[in-house]
Structure formats: structure tokens, C-alpha cells
Amino acid sequence: MKIRLKIIKIDTIIMEITKICCIGAGYVGGPTMAIIAQKCPHIKVTVVDLNAERIAAWNDPNVDNIPIYEPGLSEIVAESRNRNLFFSTDVESAIDEAEMIFISVNTPTKTYGAGKGMASDLKYIELCARQIAKVAKNDKIVVEKSTLPVRTAEAVKSILDNTGNGVKFQILSNPEFLAEGTAVSDLLNPDRVLIGGDPSEEGQIAIQKLVAIYSKWVPSQQILTTNLWSSELSKLTANAFLAQRISSINAMSELCEKTGADINEVARAIGMDSRIGPKFLKASVGFGGSCFQKDILNLVYIAKSFGLNEVADYWEQVIIMNDHQKDRFAKNIITTLYNTISGKKIAFLGWAFKKDTNDTRESAAIYVADYLLKEEANIAVYDPKVSENKILADLDYLESRKPELNRKGIESFDDSYSACKNAHAIAILTEWDEFNTYDWQKIYDNMEKPAFVFDGRNILDRKKLTEIGFIYQCIGS
Ligand code: UDX
Numbered sequence: 001m002k003i004r005l006k007i008i009k010i011d012t013i014i015m016e017i018t019k020i021c022c023i024g025a026g027y028v029g030g031p032t033m034a035i036i037a038q039k040c041p042h043i044k045v046t047v048v049d050l051n052a053e054r055i056a057a058w059n060d061p062n063v064d065n066i067p068i069y070e071p072g073l074s075e076i077v078a079e080s081r082n083r084n085l086f087f088s089t090d091v092e093s094a095i096d097e098a099e100m101i102f103i104s105v106n107t108p109t110k111t112y113g114a115g116k117g118m119a120s121d122l123k124y125i126e127l128c129a130r131q132i133a134k135v136a137k138n139d140k141i142v143v144e145k146s147t148l149p150v151r152t153a154e155a156v157k158s159i160l161d162n163t164g165n166g167v168k169f170q171i172l173s174n175p176e177f178l179a180e181g182t183a184v185s186d187l188l189n190p191d192r193v194l195i196g197g198d199p200s201e202e203g204q205i206a207i208q209k210l211v212a213i214y215s216k217w218v219p220s221q222q223i224l225t226t227n228l229w230s231s232e233l234s235k236l237t238a239n240a241f242l243a244q245r246i247s248s249i250n251a252m253s254e255l256c257e258k259t260g261a262d263i264n265e266v267a268r269a270i271g272m273d274s275r276i277g278p279k280f281l282k283a284s285v286g287f288g289g290s291c292f293q294k295d296i297l298n299l300v301y302i303a304k305s306f307g308l309n310e311v312a313d314y315w316e317q318v319i320i321m322n323d324h325q326k327d328r329f330a331k332n333i334i335t336t337l338y339n340t341i342s343g344k345k346i347a348f349l350g351w352a353f354k355k356d357t358n359d360t361r362e363s364a365a366i367y368v369a370d371y372l373l374k375e376e377a378n379i380a381v382y383d384p385k386v387s388e389n390k391i392l393a394d395l396d397y398l399e400s401r402k403p404e405l406n407r408k409g410i411e412s413f414d415d416s417y418s419a420c421k422n423a424h425a426i427a428i429l430t431e432w433d434e435f436n437t438y439d440w441q442k443i444y445d446n447m448e449k450p451a452f453v454f455d456g457r458n459i460l461d462r463k464k465l466t467e468i469g470f471i472y473q474c475i476g477s
């Protein structure tokens with residue numbers, strides 16, 4: 001369906017927003033609102049969440065204890081908290097007083113019913129829409145921040161318009177492109193801000209109100225406005241393209257291992273072609289994170305639901321390749337360790353899905369650990385930001401075995417040297433910078449021999465490690 005955007009001249013003086021509410025104090029809602037509050041001191045920003053523990057952590061007097069680790073975030077929260085940035089569990093009051101409401105709740109892949117394992121579960125979005133409809137007494141702009149299937153705005157609008165009390169709502173789509181670990185700099189210097197809205201005059205006014213907020217720190221040429229559906233689909237498309245680059249380079253990494261080519265050299269050679277570009281070409285044990293897999297599965301589901309099977313199969317292959325990469329990394333550890341790892345200690349350096357975050361959602365480490373636990377390995381984990389409870393919860397969630405067996409097979413350590421002591425092998429699962437600063441001779445001296453390193457991130461110095469005596473294997477060479 002084609003939607004023509006009318007060019008509307010807006011003569012109305014646009015009243016600036018003074019009160020914002022954000023539902024969802026997670027990895028997206030928390031940092032995004034902290035930056036808006038910092039850059040717009042005239043706006044009162046209230047972030048609400050059903051999870052009282054999470055809100056209490058955001059309000060912890062010691063800002064180092066906020067629930068999300070992002071470089072630079074604690075300082076920004078300290079600057080605005082209780083000035084014009086508030087964290088609360090009182091969802092209804094915050095909705096009532098806000099002129100603009102961001103929905104930033106999670107949209108996990110469905111675990112039941114139609115679309116199970118593929119479609120996005122929109123029950124939290126719908127709950128938010130119903131709550132807004134119930135509470136609102138004056139006109140509101142509702143902004144979709146969560147990544148959503150195309151045309152979700154239509155469902156949200158239908159709920160708001162039909163269960164409301166004569167209040168007028170405008171729906172905007174304003175997808176987030178921040179990457180974890182660099183959320184603060186991505187928010188401060190975004191490549192672009194995307195705002196989708198209705199082509200009507202009211203829709204265009206709502207867009208301008210949100211543009212006015214971002215204009216406080218983002219140059220106007222980087223603020224793109226589109227129709228709602230283009231905005232929703234652009235977010236899915238951006239994540240699909242990024243993930244596809246990783247699966248493409250990982251596919252070539254396997255071929256490199258067979259042919260004697262080196263994936264780092266291949267990536268460098270192709271990345272210098274300005275049409276390809278150098279970013280997102282790092283071969284790895286596989287991508288993780290809350291977005292890539294979920295968004296591609298969602299795209300596949302949408303394509304299938306329109307009968308576009310070739311489109312669906314094309315994108316599904318990105319996930320199939322990623323699963324294969326995690327599997328083959330785990331299998332290679334087993335075959336290299338003489339086809340048996342039962343009772344052997346294997347040290348995991350890193351558990352987070354990438355460096356500089358405490359987020360572990362869909363981390364490759366979880367799947368590699370699960371594979372090795374099936375072979376009865378003893379896994380010793382060290383991650384500078386992830387707790388043992390989180391590691392065990394991640395494994396329990398897979399339901400591959402009884403929780404007590406996960407506790408038997410996994411132990412977490414506060415430092416790498418203890419984690420690696422008496423280990424048969426080390427697997428690098430996250431690219432934390434500190435791994436390169438270690439005394440690798442000391443680690444080697446305390447390991448079983450031969451001592452193996454499986455570098456799933458290609459970050460260690462092969463020459464140095466092999467000179468010490470390690471048998472070193474990495475991805476794609
Ligand atoms: C989420 C989505 O997963 C992602 O698709 C989207 O792009 C942005 O929002 P994230 O912020 O990383 O990402 O999720 P999460 O850290 O799980 O935070 C969501 C928060 O919403 C949680 O703290 C949860 O308690 C809260 N929530 C959820 C509510 O307050 N109300 C609800 O009804 C559901």
C-alpha cells in the first residue's frame with residue numbers, strides 16, 4: 001500500500017513539551033531519558049517501570065549502583081536525577097501528567113501460540129496502550145521507542161481511540177539505534193534520529209514537537225521524518241543489515257579456515273572498498289544481544305505472513321549461520337581436546353554479549369556453555385560485569401537440564417587467574433579490553449598441559465601466546 005505524504009504548512013505555534021513519561025526503565029528507556037533530561041533541563045522526565053527493584057536501583061544514592069552499566073551513564077544520571085529526571089513505579093501519575101509518553105518496554109520473541117519462536121510478543125505494548133487509554137484525561141503524544149513489527153502503531157492507535165475517553169492521541173515511531181556499551185555516545189552523537197508520524201496536520205505537529213526535543217543537541221539535517229510504517233520498518237531493516245554483515249563475514253571465516261586465508265586480512269581488504277566500508281566486519285563466535293535475532297525472526301515472520309517465502313528464507317539464513325557459528329566453536333573445543341571434555345575444566349573469559357556492558361541476552365557464551373555442559377565439562381567463568389546469579393539464570397532459562405546440574409557444572413570467579421587455574425583450555429567469549437593486559441605467562445604456568453586458547457573474538461596476540469607455549473586457535477585463520 002502506498003501512502004502519500006502531504007506537505008502541510010504548519011502555521012500553528014508549536015508549544016514545547018514540558019513533561020515526558022517513559023514506560024520501561026531498561027537498556028533503552030533509561031539511557032535515552034537520561035540524555036533527554038540532561039539536554040533539556042526545562043523538561044520534567046519521569047521514567048516508570050513495573051519492576052520496583054529496578055526503579056529502586058535507578059534511585060540508589062550511589063549512582064554506581066544504577067541497574068545498567070554503560071560508560072559515562074552514571075555521571076549523566078547524577079547530574080539530572082531528582083532535578084528533572086525521576087524514576088518511579090507510579091505509572092498512572094506519570095502518564096496522567098505527561099504530554100508525551102514513550103513506550104520502551106520489551107518486545108520479546110513469542111514463546112507460545114501463533115508465531116511462537118518468531119513473532120514479537122506485543123502483550124506489554126498492548127498493556128501500555130490500555131493503561132494510557134485508561135488514565136489519560138488530556139491529549140497525548142505516544143512515542144513507540146520499542147522495536148515493533150510494521151503497522152503496530154495501527155493497533156496502538158486503535159486501542160487508544162476505542163477505549164479512551166474522548167482524548168486525542170497522536171502516535172509517533174522513534175526507533176532507537178543505540179548500541180549497548182556505547183549508548184551514551186550513540187545518543188549524544190547519533191548518525192540520525194528517525195521520527196515517523198501520521199501525514200495529517202496533527203501528526204506533523206506531533207512530529208515537530210519531538211523534533212524540537214532532539215534539536216537541542218542533534219543537527220537538524222540528521223533528524224529524518226517519515227511516515228509511521230517506513231520508520232517502523234527502517235529499524236528492522238537496519239538491524240537485519242547489520243546482523244547480515246556479521247553472518248556474512250562469519251560464513252567466510254569457516255572458508256578461511258579450510259583454505260589458509262585469514263579472515264582479518266580478508267575483512268581489511270574488502271573493508272577498504274568504500275562501498276563496503278570497514279565497520280561490522282569482525283568475525284566472531286556469533287552475534288548476541290537483545291535485538292538482532294529477535295528483529296530478524298520478526299522480519300521473517302512478517303514476510304511469511306504476506307506469503308513472501310523467498311524474502312523470509314533469505315533473512316532466516318542470517319540466523320541459521322549465526323547458530324552454526326556458535327555450534328562449530330563449541331564442537332571445535334571438544335574435538336581439539338581429544339574428543340572428550342568430561343570432567344575437564346574450561347575457563348570462559350567473558351559472558352556478556354559484547355564488551356562494556358553487563359547485558360547477557362542471547363550472548364554466544366550461553367549457547368557455547370550449554371553445548372559443553374552436555375559433554376559434562378566443568379566451566380569456570382570470569383566476566384568483569386556479570387554476576388554468577390545472572391550466568392545461572394541464563395542457563396536455567398534454556399531448560400536444557402535441571403537447575404542443580406547447571407550449578408554443578410558452572411562456577412564463577414572474581415578474577416581471571418583463579419578461573420584459569422588448572423584449566424585445560426580457555427575460551428574467549430567477549431572482547432573485554434582487559435584480557436589483553438594479562439600476564440599470560442602466569443596463566444600458562446598454572447594450567448594443565450597442553451594448554452589451549454580458543455579465541456572467539458580474535459583479540460589476543462597469537463605470536464605472543466604461541467611463544468609462551470599455548471596452542472592457540474581463533475576464528476577464521
Ligand atoms: C526494549 C525492547 O526489548 C526493544 O525491542 C526495544 O527496542 C527497546 O526496549 P530494553 O530497554 O533493552 O529494550 O529492554 P529491557 O531492559 O527489558 O527493559 C524493558 C523494561 O520495561 C523492563 O524494565 C520491564 O520491567 C519494563 N516493563 C515491561 C514495564 O514497565 N511494563 C510492562 O508492561 C512491561
Ligand code: UDX
Pocket residue numbers: 176177178179180181239242246279280281282283284285286287288289290291292353354355
Ligand atoms: C544493535 C544495533 O547495533 C543497534 O543500532 C540497535 O539499536 C540495537 O541492536 P547492540 O545489540 O547493542 O546494538 O550491539 P552491536 O554492537 O550491534 O553488537 C551486536 C552483536 O554483534 C554483539 O554480540 C557483537 O559482539 C557482535 N558483532 C558486532 C560481531 O560479532 N562482529 C562485528 O563486527 C560487530
